[in-house]
Amino acid sequence: MAQQLKYGLAVVSAALAFWVVYLVATTLPLEVQGVGAYQNFYFHVGSFITAFSGFFLGLAASILYLKTGNFKYDSFAAGVNEIALLFATTGLVMGSIWARYAWGVWWAWDARLTSMLLCWLVYAGYLMLRTSVEEPSTRARLSAVLSIFGCMIVLFVYKSIDWYRTQHPSAVFGFRGGGGFGPGIMYPVLLAWGSTLCLGILLAMVRMEQAEMSREIDALRRQVHSY
């Protein structure tokens, strides 16, 4: 069943991605919202929404781990945070490529971009922490605390464009007030988000299986050493 779900997610993700590429290449206007090189935007936004969803799921799992001490929540947090970091990486890189065409520079040290880089570094530190601490309960506790701290930065990243004047475009989601997508933009953005979300769920499922496997290895090693 899990295997079939994985294949299903892979097929849906690929189909949605091709659909977005087709829409971008054939039907959308070239000059959207006054920015010529806008086409990269779809997967950039989709990647970040998936990444932030993952970071928040990681936060929930980390809080649950600290509350219950159940290692399943720790495995879940490790899986979703790693996949969220992957999508944060693709979002940053695609945003940088977009910026080169739209702004003429690869990077600008404004509040949004700098806080996102900081957030990326914190979650990269989270993964390094998980590989550097041997004792499972210490590793899980420290990782949970760092995950909660990282999520505070995610909130700052999200609100930074409202709190500071940034080079980054202002809010694009209508529910935040202001901004909003131009005509014909919302549809491919949602498709791209669906594609990255399906891919993210698929990769997180595989990653969590691996986290469970390494937990079993730890448990068996302890069992062997106790004899």
Next chain:
Amino acid sequence: MGYRELMDVAAGFAAFLIIILIYVFLMDARGRKLRKELDRVRKMAGETEKKG
């Protein structure tokens, strides 16, 4: 679609695919290593149990 827009789209999608593919390859390698290690530790635990 003009040349500039085409290059932008191609560069963006290529970057996305390359990052995802690198991650998938690394994940696959880690999965193989973990499965191998799990088999080894299971065998070791089984032998220790028999001796014990």
